[in-house]
Structures are given as C-alpha cells and as structure tokens.
Amino acid sequence: MSMPTYKVIGTRPVRHDGADKVTGRAIYGADVQLAGMLHGYVLRSPHAHARILRIDTGKAQAFPGVMAVVTADDFPRTPDRIVDLGEGETPLSCVRGNMLARGKVLYRGHAIAAVAAVNMHVAEEAASLIEVDYEPLACALTAPDAMRADAPVIHGSLRMKELGAPTDTPGNVAEHFRHVKGDIEKGFAEADLIVEREFDTATVHQGYIEPQNATALWNNDGRVLIWCSTQGAFVVRDVTACVLDLPVSQVKVTPTEIGGGFGGKIPVYLEPVAAMLSKKTGRPVKIVMSRKDVFEATGPTPGSHMKVKIGARKDGRITAAQAYLAFEAGAYPGAMVGPAGMTVFAAYDLEHVTIDGYDVVVNKPSTAAYRAPGAPNAAFATESVVDELAQKLGIDPIEFRLKNAAKEGTRRADGPKFRKIGCVEVLEAMKNSPHYKTPLQGPNRGRGVALGFWFNVGLPSSCTISVNSDGTVNLVEGSTDIGGTRTSIAMQAAEVLGIAAEAVQPTVVDTDSVGFTAVTGGSRTTFATGWAAYEAAQDVMRQLKERAAKLWETEAAGVEAAGGVFRSGDRSMSFAELAARLGETGGPVVGRGAVNPRGVGGSFAGSIADVEVDPETGKTTILRFTCVQDAGKAIHPSYVEGQMQGGSVQGIGWALNEEYWMSEQGAMMNSSLLDYRMPTSLDLPMIETCIVEVPNPGHPFGVRGVGEANIVPPAAAVANAVCHAAGVRLFRLPMNPPAIMEALWKPGGKSSQLVPRNP
Amino acid sequence: MQRKVHVRTTINNQAVEFLCEPRQSLLECLRDIVGLTGTKEGCNDGNCGSCTVVLDDRIVTSCLVLGVEAEGRKITTIEGIAAGNQLHRLQQAFLTNAALQCGICTPGFIVAAKALLDSEPNPDEERIRLWLAGNLCRCTGYDKIVRAVSECAREAKA
Numbered sequence: 001m002s003m004p005t006y007k008v009i010g011t012r013p014v015r016h017d018g019a020d021k022v023t024g025r026a027i028y029g030a031d032v033q034l035a036g037m038l039h040g041y042v043l044r045s046p047h048a049h050a051r052i053l054r055i056d057t058g059k060a061q062a063f064p065g066v067m068a069v070v071t072a073d074d075f076p077r078t079p080d081r082i083v084d085l086g087e088g089e090t091p092l093s094c095v096r097g098n099m100l101a102r103g104k105v106l107y108r109g110h111a112i113a114a115v116a117a118v119n120m121h122v123a124e125e126a127a128s129l130i131e132v133d134y135e136p137l138a139c140a141l142t143a144p145d146a147m148r149a150d151a152p153v154i155h156g157s158l159r160m161k162e163l164g165a166p167t168d169t170p171g172n173v174a175e176h177f178r179h180v181k182g183d184i185e186k187g188f189a190e191a192d193l194i195v196e197r198e199f200d201t202a203t204v205h206q207g208y209i210e211p212q213n214a215t216a217l218w219n220n221d222g223r224v225l226i227w228c229s230t231q232g233a234f235v236v237r238d239v240t241a242c243v244l245d246l247p248v249s250q251v252k253v254t255p256t257e258i259g260g261g262f263g264g265k266i267p268v269y270l271e272p273v274a275a276m277l278s279k280k281t282g283r284p285v286k287i288v289m290s291r292k293d294v295f296e297a298t299g300p301t302p303g304s305h306m307k308v309k310i311g312a313r314k315d316g317r318i319t320a321a322q323a324y325l326a327f328e329a330g331a332y333p334g335a336m337v338g339p340a341g342m343t344v345f346a347a348y349d350l351e352h353v354t355i356d357g358y359d360v361v362v363n364k365p366s367t368a369a370y371r372a373p374g375a376p377n378a379a380f381a382t383e384s385v386v387d388e389l390a391q392k393l394g395i396d397p398i399e400f401r402l403k404n405a406a407k408e409g410t411r412r413a414d415g416p417k418f419r420k421i422g423c424v425e426v427l428e429a430m431k432n433s434p435h436y437k438t439p440l441q442g443p444n445r446g447r448g449v450a451l452g453f454w455f456n457v458g459l460p461s462s463c464t465i466s467v468n469s470d471g472t473v474n475l476v477e478g479s480t481d482i483g484g485t486r487t488s489i490a491m492q493a494a495e496v497l498g499i500a501a502e503a504v505q506p507t508v509v510d511t512d513s514v515g516f517t518a519v520t521g522g523s524r525t526t527f528a529t530g531w532a533a534y535e536a537a538q539d540v541m542r543q544l545k546e547r548a549a550k551l552w553e554t555e556a557a558g559v560e561a562a563g564g565v566f567r568s569g570d571r572s573m574s575f576a577e578l579a580a581r582l583g584e585t586g587g588p589v590v591g592r593g594a595v596n597p598r599g600v601g602g603s604f605a606g607s608i609a610d611v612e613v614d615p616e617t618g619k620t621t622i623l624r625f626t627c628v629q630d631a632g633k634a635i636h637p638s639y640v641e642g643q644m645q646g647g648s649v650q651g652i653g654w655a656l657n658e659e660y661w662m663s664e665q666g667a668m669m670n671s672s673l674l675d676y677r678m679p680t681s682l683d684l685p686m687i688e689t690c691i692v693e694v695p696n697p698g699h700p701f702g703v704r705g706v707g708e709a710n711i712v713p714p715a716a717a718v719a720n721a722v723c724h725a726a727g728v729r730l731f732r733l734p735m736n737p738p739a740i741m742e743a744l745w746k747p748g749g750k751s752s753q754l755v756p757r758n759p
Numbered sequence: 760m761q762r763k764v765h766v767r768t769t770i771n772n773q774a775v776e777f778l779c780e781p782r783q784s785l786l787e788c789l790r791d792i793v794g795l796t797g798t799k800e801g802c803n804d805g806n807c808g809s810c811t812v813v814l815d816d817r818i819v820t821s822c823l824v825l826g827v828e829a830e831g832r833k834i835t836t837i838e839g840i841a842a843g844n845q846l847h848r849l850q851q852a853f854l855t856n857a858a859l860q861c862g863i864c865t866p867g868f869i870v871a872a873k874a875l876l877d878s879e880p881n882p883d884e885e886r887i888r889l890w891l892a893g894n895l896c897r898c899t900g901y902d903k904i905v906r907a908v909s910e911c912a913r914e915a916k917a
Binding site: 012014015017018019021022023024025026027028030031033121206207208209210211257258259260261262288290291482483484636638639641642643645646648649650672673674678679680681682684686687 | 780782783790791794795796797798799800801802803804806807809836837838840841846850853854855856857859860861862863864865866869887888889891892893894895896897898899900901902903904905906
C-alpha cells in the first residue's frame with residue numbers, strides 16, 4: 001500500500017504559540033496575577049515517617065500579614081471512594097492524604113499545613129511558627145526493605161491484592177500480579193544458554209523546569225476558579241471538586257502554559273489547598289513550589305528492584321523469559337509496575353513467559369508517571385540480559401533482536417495481541433543507520449544498542465472549529481500544549497479543510513469552554529485530540545458542502561472538495577470564497593469533534609549509544625547517540641524529532657547521573673538542580689534521529705504518538721555500551737563515576753582492560 | 760514587614776523605578792513588582808538559568824542578585840530582545856528550528872545566547888555548548904537549541 005500524499009501533514013510550520021514563547025509573553029502558572037492576590041506557603045514534614053501528635057497554628061495565625069492557615073481538618077471528610085486521576089484510579093483518601101497529611105506523615109516533604117499571607121516571605125516566616133509535635137517512626141525506603149517481614153508498616157489499613165483478589169495480608173505490598181504465557185519450565189529446558197541477573201534502579205525525577213503552581217479564587221457566587229500549570233485541566237477540576245466535595249460544575253480550571261510535565265503534572269497537589277485558603281480569606285491565593293518542594297513532595301518515578309532470566313538456543317531464538325518486578329510506589333499505592341509488566345518483554349515474540357509484579361509502598365514521595373512510566377526500568381533489565389545473551393552466543397545484538405522481534409499477531413504475556421506494529425522496521429532502521437554502519441574505534445570505547453516499547457493510550461478528547469469570513473478557522477481544544485501539540489492538532493484539521501496550517505488558529509481553553517478532554521499524557525494528544533480535530537474538520541466540510549450546494553442550487557452530495565477547493569460540475573469556489581459567503585447561506589459554520597478512540601497504536605524505539613569510559617575517574621562520555629522510533633505518521637517531523645531527542649537525553653541522565661540520594665532517615669540529600677545532576681548542553685553530542693513510519697491503521701492519518709517510547713531504551717543502550725567499553729556490566733542505575741570505579745576495582749573487575757589516559 | 764527601598768534602574772533601555780524589600784531578589788522584583796514575567800523561576804538557587812538576564816553586559820541568574828543591586832545598573836530581559844515587532848534573529852531561529860517545546864527555559868536560553876553572539880559572533884558548537892551549560896532544558900536534549908544558535912553564528916560569519 002502506498003502512503004497517501006499530504007499537503008500539510010509532514011511539513012514543518014512554525015508553531016502557533018511560538019512568538020509568545022520566544023518573547024516572554026506566554027503566561028505560565030506562576031505568571032498569573034490577580035487583584036488582591038495573596039501568596040501561600042506549604043509547611044512540610046521534616047520526617048520520612050512519623051505520627052503527628054499535635055499541630056498548633058496559633059502563632060502563625062497571629063503573625064502580621066497572615067490572612068489564613070489551613071490543615072487537613074479544614075477539608076470535608078467525605079467517605080472514601082475511587083477517583084480517576086487521569087492515568088488510573090486511586091482511592092480519594094490517598095489523594096486527600098497526599099495533599100495535607102492527617103494523623104501520620106509518610107515521607108519527608110509531606111504537606112502539613114498551608115499559610116496565606118500578603119507576600120510569600122511573610123507566608124514562609126509564619127509557616128515556621130506552626131508548632132508540630134511528631135513521634136518519629138522507623139522508615140522503609142526501598143522495595144526490598146519494605147517487603148521484609150519486620151519492615152515498618154506504612155499504612156495500617158493496607159491489605160495486599162493478590163492475583164486480582166483482595167486478601168487479609170497486611171504489610172507494604174499493595175498488589176502482586178502475575179502474567180503467564182506458556183510453560184516457563186519447559187521453555188528454560190529448551191535453552192542452550194540461560195542468563196539471570198538482578199537489577200536496581202534509583203528513584204529519579206521528571207525534572208521539568210517549571211515548579212508546580214496554583215492560583216485559586218473561591219468566588220462570591222460559590223464557584224471555585226483555578227489557574228495552574230497542569231497536564232490535564234479536567235483532572236484538576238474533577239480532583240478539586242472531589243476533595244472540596246463540590247459538583248464538578250462548581251469548579252472552573254483555566255490551564256496556563258505549562259513548563260514541562262513528563263507525567264509529573266498529572267497529580268494534583270496545590271489547587272484544593274489554594275482554594276481552601278481563598279475560601280477562608282475571600283481573596284485569590286497563589287502557591288508556587290520551590291525546587292526543593294518539587295523534589296521532595298511531587299511524584300518522582302519509582303525506584304525498582306528487578307530480576308530477569310532469559311533462555312535462548314544457540315541459534316539466537318529465545319525459549320523463555322521470566323521477570324520479577326518490585327517497584328516503589330512511594331507513600332501511596334500505584335507504583336506504575338503494571339506498565340512495567342506490560343512492556344518488560346513486549347518487544348519479543350515469546351512462547352514461554354512469566355512476569356511477577358509487586359507494587360510496594362515506601363517512605364518516599366508518592367510516585368507519578370514519568371514518560372512511559374515503568375518501562376525504562378524494565379527495559380534496562382531485559383535489554384541488559386538480551387545484550388549479554390547475544391554477546392555470549394556471538395550474535396550481532398540487532399540480529400539477535402530481529403530473530404525474536406514482536407510482529408503483527410504476536411500475543412503479549414499480559415494478554416493483548418499486537419496489530420500492525422513497527423518493531424522489525426525500527427530494528428532494520430537501526431541496522432541501516434549511518435551510526436551503526438560506522439565502526440567505533442579507540443580505547444575505552446564501546447557501543448550499545450537497546451529496544452523499547454510503549455503501548456500509548458487513547459482516552460477522550462473534544463474540539464470545535466469555527467469558520468472565519470477570511471477563510472481561516474478557529475480551533476478550540478482542551479489539551480494543554482507541552483511540546484507543540486497546538487500545531488500538530490491544527491495541522492490535522494488543516495489537512496482535512498485543505499487550508500494552510502497557519503490558517504488554523506488553535507487555542508487551549510478552560511474547562512467551561514470545551515468538552516471533556518483527558519490529560520496530555522500517554523503520548524495521546526496528537527493521536528486523540530488530533531482525531532477530535534479531524535472529526536470537527538470533517539463536520540465543517542460537510543456543512544460547507546451544503547452551503548456551496550445552496551449557492552449553486554444543487555445537491556450537497558454532488559459537491560466535491562479537495563485541496564481547499566469546492567467543485568460541482570464546472571463550478572468551483574475556494575475555501576476562502578465560500579467562507580466569505582456564510583452569512584448569506586445560513587449563518588456561522590461550527591464543526592465539532594468528540595472522540596474516545598480505540599485504535600491506539602503502540603510505538604517502538606531503539607537507541608544506539610557510543611560511549612567512552614575514563615579509566616581514571618569512571619566518567620562516561622556519550623560520544624554519539626541515535627534514536628530510532630516508529631511514529632506511525634509524523635505530523636510535524638521537527639517536533640517528533642524533538643520528542644525523540646528529549647526522551648533520549650532524559651534516558652541518558654537516568655543512566656549516568658540522576659538519582660534520589662537518600663539518608664537512612666529518608667531525607668533526600670541532593671534536592672537541588674546542582675546536586676540532582678540533569679544533563680547539560682555540555683554533557684551531550686547532537687542526538688541523531690531516524691523517524692520510522694509504519695502507519696497505525698487505527699488512526700485517520702496513521703498517528704501512533706511519539707512522546708514516550710523514546711525514553712525506554714536509552715539507559716539500557718548506555719549500560720550495554722559501558723559494558724563493552726569497560727569490560728564490566730553494571731546492574732544498578734545510575735552508572736555514575738563511583739559506581740563504575742567500584743565495578744572496575746572489585747575482585748574480578750577489569751580495570752586492567754582499560755587503557756590509561758596518559759600512558 | 761520590612762521597610763522598602765527605592766530603586767532607580769534601567770530595564771530594556773527604559774528608566775524604571777520600583778520599591779522593594781531588601782531581601783527581594785532581582786528576579787522577584789522583575790516579575791512581581793515591575794511585571795516583567797518573561798524571566799522565569801525554575802530553582803531560585805542559580806542552577807537552572809531560566810531567570811537569566813543581562814546586567815551591565817554580563818549575564819547573571821537574576822535569582823542570585825538582589826533587587827537593590829539594580830540601582831544605577833542596566834538590565835536586559837527577554838522582553839528587551841526583540842526590536843519592537845521585529846523578532847531578533849535568534850528568536851526567529853528558535854522558531855524555525857523548533858528549538859523549544861514547553862518554552863519555560865526559552866527566555867533564559869535566548870538571553871544567554873544573545874550575550875554569547877554579542878561577545879563572540881562566530882562560536883563553534885563546543886563553544887555554544889559551554890556557554891549554554893548554565894541553562895537547563897529538559898524537553899529538547901539541546902540539539903535543536905544548539906542548531907538554532909549555530910545558524911545565527913553562521914549568518915554572522917556570512
């Protein structure tokens with residue numbers, strides 16, 4: 001089947017919000033200023049696990065300039081129920097408990113109380129006067145520690161869900177699930193070579209540059225108005241309404257521009273607190289987190305402990321694969337171990353598989369999604385073992401993966417059967433890339449490859465398009481734009497309408513002004529909101545054909561449209577000419593699209609990394625890096641490349657430097673951007689990209705969604721490269737200089753293999 | 760509350776006066792008092808570069824400068840980079856190279872990159888990467904930012 005030809009899709013127009021963002025005019029959450037606005041400050045726990053014996057806010061209340069103080073006691077105590085947070089269901093008690101602690105603090109940074117004052121300095125000073133008596137408790141900081149029989153119990157009421165069923169088992173394991181396919185013992189018996197390894201990954205943060213923020217006004221008409229940076233305005237609306245016990249229609253959320261999210265700006269932390277402070281003061285209240293608060297109190301991604309065992313025959317065919325995944329949920333259940341179980345072996349067509357997953361609460365901040373949540377951890381384990389198998393069997397690592405690659409019809413161990421996917425195509429593109437075809441030379445250098453999968457999601461989206469008399473259209477949508485999606489959505493409408501991308505004016509609006517739209521997450525925005533725009537544009541075209549038919553006194557069915565021109569017989573009219581005549585043919589034309597698409601297409605990505613390891617310091621330098629990803633169809637290739645490059649670099653940071661460095665008492669010791677070391681421009685080469693396009697049959701233009709799969713393989717690729725450079729394999733992330741030196745120096749390490757820098 | 764200090768300064772070639780508390784940072788004064796919110800706060804401890812401004816021909820992280828230190832100085836913020844309605848070529852290059860995703864770090868990068876090109880019109884890739892190493896971007900992996908600045912350097916060379 002040949003690819004359809006497009007006029008707009010696949011081009012690279014300047015993004016619609018570009019001028020505002022390069023001039024400083026774009027308004028982000030912290031930029032919101034309202035008349036009479038107060039500033040809020042949240043007091044946080046210095047303990048990782050403690051009982052709250054007493055909170056006395058008297059001195060803070062009396063401090064000059066303070067207008068109100070709130071604690072958990074100020075919030076409604078409605079019965080617990082399950083709420084949808086945007087990327088999954090959670091008990092309301094957990095959402096509420098994470099917002100302001102009640103009874104116990106479960107991690108250092110857990111919110112205790114909030115103060116509203118005339119400015120943020122006064123609010124901060126006053127908060128320091130709040131007296132809290134704690135009874136410190138022992139804490140559990142990693143999954144293996146929290147799973148021990150003698151571990152401190154974090155939630156007294158928690159009972160483990162075992163293989164889908166509730167049990168009476170108390171402890172810190174919220175859930176144990178298992179996926180089984182085939183007969184694992186039979187599979188291992190067929191293997192000529194079995195590799196089994198244990199892996200650990202540290203807690204890491206999404207690292208968006210803009211801290212969380214919220215401004216709220218509890219208006220005199222009873223409505224709560226909120227302005228904030230969020231990945232999902234409707235999630236903020238629904239969660240705020242739940243926590244404040246209001247109908248959703250009483251809450252209006254206006255999403256501002258958002259300074260990065262990567263999944264971390266799906267959870268709601270501040271909005272209901274700011275609203276309650278506003279209710280008490282009658283004035284708008286703005287709260288902006290500090291960077292320390294962002295590290296200590298917003299969702300990082302789980303640290304994990306994993307075991308992966310894979311068997312293969314001499315010919316390179318995998319016979320069986322087994323995984324044990326224990327993920328740290330943080331203070332509340334929901335460790336994203338589910339997605340890890342869905343993706344851990346998804347890249348391979350396997351007959352015998354067993355996957356066990358454990359969701360474990362620990363005394364760290366409640367984890368949140370981070371770009372393909374769970375999958376990079378799992379891929380680090382699987383792809384390291386796959387690399388070792390290929391190495392020991394003497395097979396090229398890409399050839400080894402091709403022999404086992406998932407394809408259309410492959411059934412994953414967790415159930416779903418793949419429709420059309422681009423796994424083989426991604427591997428072929430890696431093999432044929434200029435990078436892989438160029439031999440790597442020089443001492444202390446190594447090349448690693450890895451493969452990753454993310455399933456992507458659909459979820460509801462809404463959109464309206466109204467036609468202007470000058471031949472342009474206004475597009476109204478509800479997906480906050482983190483990386484250029486106004487444009488990728490507008491381009492899909494423009495393609496249908498036969499007009500230029502620039503002739504579509506996209507606007508992201510508040511929750512009163514557009515139909516329900518789920519989060520910007522799950523790589524769904526260009527896919528699902530793009531689809532809503534496609535539907536709205538089809539609706540506009542249907543109406544415009546009717547208008548043309550009216551002008552030409554013919555039947556709408558006889559009017560054809562292509563490339564922005566309407567035709568019937570020998571008569572024709574441009575989109576702009578027809579748009580100018582709407583007034584005389586019946587009035588405005590407004591199209592609508594509301595979708596909940598089922599045709600989600602998963603995306604595969606591959607990384608190729610060349611590294612050099614300094615034998616004297618253990619520092620790893622990325623010499624060259626290539627990301628290959630199946631986009632289905634790249635709507636705006638520049639922004640697809642941008643996703644691939646950004647995800648790759650986050651993965652490189654995860655591989656080499658980033659980690660929550662915890663004290664034994666559960667304090668994060670590196671809660672600044674100096675000590676939590678994210679990659680800088682100087683740490684990196686250019687990131688080469690290769691977009692593969694295996695159209696998703698479930699989307700009108702073949703879109704798959706490209707936000708996430710790219711972060712899945714980089715850490716594993718870098719780990720494999722480090723192994724080939726240094727002669728030692730590391731089983732823990734990050735592979736920072738001390739970790740590499742330790743591996744080289746330990747008995748059996750291979751420090752002698754490395755060539756001294758100055759012989 | 761602390762007694763406020765009267766500060767006279769020049770921001771984007773315009774004389775500006777404001778009242779601030781001695782403890783307020785220049786970043787806070789620019790954003791909350793003067794109303795120039797294009798300069799962003801990402802960390803408030805000098806590590807992310809989102810609040811980069813030019814202070815008397817030197818780039819600084821404005822979160823580490825006190826508002827009172829602006830007295831008698833000249834400040835250029837992101838709002839002063841374009842010439843009226845005419846975008847600076849760096850701003851244009853950021854747009855055509857898709858060198859921004861969420862855009863929160865973009866003002867800092869453009870201010871820092873302009874300072875680089877003002878002092879060294881023809882920097883090579885390594886020099887650009889070194890100069891911009893004080894500005895963190897979490898979305899782009901820096902590739903397209905470095906390309907955008909390189910393009911402007913090439914134009915200067917041509």
